[in-house]
Amino acid sequence: xxxxxxxxxxxxxxxxxxxxxxxxxxxxxxxxxxxxxxxxxxxxxxxxxxxxxxxxxxxxxxxxxxxxxxxxxxxxxxxxxxxxxxxxxxxxxxxxxxxxxxxxxxxxxxxxxxxxxxxxxxxxxxxxxxxxxxxxxxxxxxxxxxxxxxxxxxxxxxxxxxxxxxxxxxxxxxxxxxxxxxxxxxxxxxxxxxxxxxxxxxxxxxxxxxxxxxxx
Amino acid sequence: xxxxxxxxxxxxxxxxxxxxxxxxxxxxxxxxxxxxxxxxxxxxxxxxxxxxxxxxxxxxxxxxxxxxxxxxxxxxxxxxxxxxxxxxxxxxxxxxxxxxxxxxxxxxxxxxxxxxxxxxxxxxxxxxxxxxxxxxxxxxxxxxxxxxxxxxxxxxxxxxxxxxxxxxxxxxxxxxxxxxxxxxxxxxxxxxxxxxxxxxxxxxxxxxxxxxxxxxxxxxxxxxxxxxxxxxxxxxxxxxxxxxxxxxxxxxxxxxxxxxxxxxxxxxxxxxxxxxxxxxxxxxxxxxxxxxxxxxxxxxxxxxxxxxxxxxxxxxxxxxxxxxxxxxxxxxxxxxxxxxxxxxxxxxxxxxxxxxxxxxxxxxxxxxxxxxxxxxxxxxxxxxxxxxxxxxxxxxxxxxxxxxxxxxxxxxxxxxx
Numbered sequence: 001x002x003x004x005x006x007x008x009x010x011x012x013x014x015x016x017x018x019x020x021x022x023x024x025x026x027x028x029x030x031x032x033x034x035x036x037x038x039x040x041x042x043x044x045x046x047x048x049x050x051x052x053x054x055x056x057x058x059x060x061x062x063x064x065x066x067x068x069x070x071x072x073x074x075x076x077x078x079x080x081x082x083x084x085x086x087x088x089x090x091x092x093x094x095x096x097x098x099x100x101x102x103x104x105x106x107x108x109x110x111x112x113x114x115x116x117x118x119x120x121x122x123x124x125x126x127x128x129x130x131x132x133x134x135x136x137x138x139x140x141x142x143x144x145x146x147x148x149x150x151x152x153x154x155x156x157x158x159x160x161x162x163x164x165x166x167x168x169x170x171x172x173x174x175x176x177x178x179x180x181x182x183x184x185x186x187x188x189x190x191x192x193x194x195x196x197x198x199x200x201x202x203x204x205x206x207x208x209x210x211x212x213x214x215x216x
Numbered sequence: 217x218x219x220x221x222x223x224x225x226x227x228x229x230x231x232x233x234x235x236x237x238x239x240x241x242x243x244x245x246x247x248x249x250x251x252x253x254x255x256x257x258x259x260x261x262x263x264x265x266x267x268x269x270x271x272x273x274x275x276x277x278x279x280x281x282x283x284x285x286x287x288x289x290x291x292x293x294x295x296x297x298x299x300x301x302x303x304x305x306x307x308x309x310x311x312x313x314x315x316x317x318x319x320x321x322x323x324x325x326x327x328x329x330x331x332x333x334x335x336x337x338x339x340x341x342x343x344x345x346x347x348x349x350x351x352x353x354x355x356x357x358x359x360x361x362x363x364x365x366x367x368x369x370x371x372x373x374x375x376x377x378x379x380x381x382x383x384x385x386x387x388x389x390x391x392x393x394x395x396x397x398x399x400x401x402x403x404x405x406x407x408x409x410x411x412x413x414x415x416x417x418x419x420x421x422x423x424x425x426x427x428x429x430x431x432x433x434x435x436x437x438x439x440x441x442x443x444x445x446x447x448x449x450x451x452x453x454x455x456x457x458x459x460x461x462x463x464x465x466x467x468x469x470x471x472x473x474x475x476x477x478x479x480x481x482x483x484x485x486x487x488x489x490x491x492x493x494x495x496x497x498x499x500x501x502x503x504x505x506x507x508x509x510x511x512x513x514x515x516x517x518x519x520x521x522x523x524x525x526x527x528x529x530x531x532x533x534x535x536x537x538x539x540x541x542x543x544x545x546x547x548x549x550x551x552x553x554x555x556x557x558x559x560x561x562x563x564x565x566x567x568x569x570x571x572x573x574x575x576x577x578x579x580x581x582x583x584x585x586x587x588x589x590x591x592x593x594x595x596x597x598x599x600x601x602x603x604x605x606x607x608x609x610x611x612x613x614x615x616x617x618x619x620x621x622x623x624x625x626x627x628x629x630x631x632x633x
């Protein structure tokens with residue numbers, strides 16, 4: 001234990017730098033996944049068969065082992081940021097898409113009908129009634145994707161991607177050597193701390209952006 | 217509603233809504249849900265669509281604002297053919313209240329009500345004033361403006377639903393079983409309040425219900441619909457009750473149509489009797505004098521505020537110096553002056569000798585009504601029925617009369633309690 005603390009006091013700036021890189025790549029991938037996922041969800045939620053197809057495809061992404069996916073991307077996207085972000089977006093899509101579809105589909109039909117009966121057109125209904133009501137469910141999906149990406153982003157080190165995975169892989173490669181274990185531990189703990197921070201952020205964001213009328 | 221009000225309605229009536237050969241066939245079904253329906257709804261009247269489950273009444277109503285698009289036929293609103301116009305614009309001219317209400321849970325009460333006005337571009341002040349006005353009209357305290365639907369009871373939500381539908385002051389309101397999801401006590405109260413409101417605002421209302429009693433209470437005219445929304449009878453409640461068009465309508469009205477007919481008349485429609493009165497503070501002798509001078513066997517005792525308290529009869533006067541407050545029996549059968557005859561009859565049954573005391577809103581004595589008076593009123597309502605049933609029983613009547621007294625009418629019926 002004391003060895004680890006000593007390691008951290010010497011290397012904290014390095015770990016911090018990697019952590020920031022890790023956070024950024026996750027944030028960028030989440031942002032892209034939210035844009036694609038929510039848009040897709042809005043387009044398909046009324047059409048059962050198309051929605052199912054989209055959900056099946058995005059769940060398949062999750063079943064591909066991330067190591068393999070990153071490897072497959074090397075000849076296509078090269079090394080570094082690009083393959084990392086593409087893969088992370090793919091993994092983040094399912095929870096966001098599924099929750100967008102479920103959230104929109106579970107809007108109380110009486111509410112949707114009374115909105116229609118008052119003369120709201122489809123766009124107004126979507127923006128002012130359905131999305132705000134589906135929002136808590138969508139945010140829940142974003143939080144799940146965040147947790148997924150935190151761990152998977154570590155694997156991006158395999159394609160020279162940014163983040164704490166770099167330390168984890170480096171440490172694992174020389175396990176037994178000086179501070180090798182501490183390197184792995186530092187990287188892992190960094191991911192956990194980031195995960196908690198991101199989750200708290202989305203939790204608070206969710207509460208702030210959800211109307212008091214539908215907060216439990 | 218009362219006979220007089222119904223009469224006033226059908227005079228000078230302009231057509232607000234006209235349905236012409238309206239049909240709806242749903243893709244998955246063989247039979248049309250609505251088959252070639254034509255009807256006219258006049259300005260300012262409440263038309264109730266009532267019928268058994270699945271008869272297409274809700275589908276018909278939803279075609280008026282094209283939530284369900286008709287397969288064929290035309291819809292006219294204020295003379296304009298609206299069958300093909302932009303449906304969203306059409307719906308902003310029509311108020312819409314559904315059974316589950318459908319208040320927007322993520323918006324405050326004020327924002328809920330302001331929905332259509334804002335869509336129509338009303339400015340903030342006009343909208344805000346309108347919200348206050350509507351909350352007052354539907355009887356919700358202004359402090360509820362910033363609350364959310366989940367904080368309200370079912371009855372309160374229903375009122376807000378009505379307020380929201382009326383926000384932009386549309387000429388027409390469509391209501392689909394609006395009081396269906398409410399408990400019976402609140403429903404009764406909401407119905408009464410709604411009828412009172414309609415007296416002021418005089419909107420054209422199309423009201424769907426499966427409850428014939430609600431239809432009779434609320435409707436200026438009732439359309440009784442059979443399967444595929446075919447009209448069995450489309451007339452005032454009074455006419456339907458006294459002259460059902462066929463067996464279907466008769467069965468649908470259910471038992472006791474004549475008694476139900478009574479709920480449409482009020483005490484103010486019939487002649488009532490006056491009864492000798494005395495004060496609780498009078499002496500027994502004074503009470504007896506009143507009875508003797510009027511020739512009636514009973515006197516009604518009132519308190520200082522003119523409220524009826526006790527009945528005292530000749531047999532109760534014992535000259536024993538006991539105060540009148542302990543003599544006779546308490547007056548229990550009391551009705552308000554604006555009660556309908558059905559409720560009055562119900563109260564009279566609880567009285568000792570078949571009559572009820574009429575009081576005003578302050579509880580002050582106005583008069584007395586008895587079975588005889590009500591019977592006379594029924595007889596004037598049903599001239600046709602009297603002719604129909606006159607012949608066979610007439611032959612037996614002289615024989616029956618000596619055995620049973622009450623039906624004959626008026627003879628020697630001096631005891632009110």
